Amino acid sequence: xxQTLDLLDLTPRRRARIGRLSGGQRKRVSIGVELxxxxxxxxxxxxxxxxxxxxxxxxxxxxxxxxxxxxTVLLTTHVLQSLNRLDLVAVLGxxxxxxxxxxxxxxxxxxxxxxxxxxxxxxxxxxxxxxxxASSSWYRDLVLQRLESSR
Numbered sequence: 758x759x760q761t762l763d764l765l766d767l768t769p770r771r772r773a774r775i776g777r778l779s780g781g782q783r784k785r786v787s788i789g790v791e792l793x794x795x796x797x798x799x800x801x802x803x804x805x806x807x808x809x810x811x812x813x814x815x816x817x818x819x820x821x822x823x824x825x826x827x828x829t830v831l832l833t834t835h836v837l838q839s840l841n842r843l844d845l846v847a848v849l850g851x852x853x854x855x856x857x858x859x860x861x862x863x864x865x866x867x868x869x870x871x872x873x874x875x876x877x878x879x880x881x882x883x884x885x886x887x888x889x890x891a892s893s894s895w896y897r898d899l900v901l902q903r904l905e906s907s908r
């Protein structure tokens with residue numbers, strides 16, 4: 758428990774009631790509860806929603822630390838400022854995979870300058886983007902080969 762409190766920067770608040778913690782501290786407590794069991798895989802759904810940009814950045818650093826420590830962290834997010842902290846990004850358009858690959862290649866794949874521009878593309882061209890991705894070398898190398906090797 759001490760390690761989890763330290764990791765989440767909650768040691769100074771260890772005796773505080775959860776109801777007296779800030780929103781960001783409460784989110785850290787929720788993640789801490791999951792970490793106590795020592796899981797190798799974490800699924801986090803919008804863990805930074807509603808946080809200010811500085812706290813969102815702090816959380817993304819925390820997730821990077823967890824991943825670097827050997828855990829697999831899978832998260833959903835609509836906040837795109839910290840994509841560079843991720844190993845791989847999956848983008849869905851119309852319920853289909855429109856991109857799965859390193860964040861450093863994502864902008865050029867979509868032909869945009871900023872990640873937020875991808876949202877409007879997905880709205881207007883989601884099916885076409887998914888078809889294009891399904892026939893790409895990225896799909897072959899990062900999806901099909903991994904599926905085949907896991908059989």
